[in-house]
């Protein structure tokens with residue numbers, strides 16, 4: 001089975017007329033229900049992430065600013081990034097889903113989990129929100145794994161945008177391998193192939209920047225070979241996925257020409273790597289994807305493959 005994390009409260013992160021909207025999750029959940037996929041999953045309940053777990057990764061000033069904006073009824077924390085009155089609680093629930101999923105997968109409650117959360121996380125830096133992201137969900141998940149005694153984690157980020165926040169958080173940390181495939185040149189501007197880590201973390205970051213117009217075949221072949229090599233070097237005990245679906249050809253924000261079925265191929269690659277190195281342990285976390293019906297189909301494809 002798969003642990004499926006979703007809560008109606010994620011719809012309460014009110015971004016107004018913004019591509020990262022509640023409708024994204026509404027359509028995903030409705031499709032997973034109608035296809036009978038949600039019924040094939042276990043549905044844990046979980047708490048918000050605790051403050052002591054947040055502050056080991058995010059700065060107090062970052063959290064204080066978010067809380068202050070929320071307490072004043074909401075606003076924007078950067079030009080792209082909305083905080084509504086309930087957004088901080090929702091973001092803590094989203095991060096809590098990922099850390100709970102990590103703990104359950106590490107205790108063999110299930111081999112894999114899919115966290116259908118919002119707001120997304122991979123642009124969030126330790127010190128500030130950015131690019132629709134308030135808290136870095138996947139990074140908090142990696143940190144929970146390290147705290148649970150895992151020595152090496154692999155984060156695979158296939159969102160069309162480079163996960164600058166996740167990369168920065170673990171740039172000098174050899175325990176967390178960060179692999180990103182993304183459109184290039186593109187927002188947020190980081191993620192060149194030369195960015196490979198620093199200090200003790202040198203070689204534990206791998207960026208695969210790809211230009212718009214690359215064929216699907218070349219995209220998949222490149223990811224497969226680069227990711228296998230990287231995973232062999234990292235030898236992860238757990239694989240986390242920053243699963244963004246904005247590289248789909250019909251995505252209005254991103255697009256790198258992919259089709260739904262390509263996410264099945266990507267998921268299979270992750271499963272193979274997790275099976276080779278990590279006893280099959282995968283925690284997948286929703287990031288981007290801004291065409292709601294297309295996003296829903298892509299997530300269904302991803303979950304079907306996880307369940308297989």
Ligand SMILES: [Zn+2]
Nearest residue numbers: 159161246288
């Ligand atoms: Zn994205």
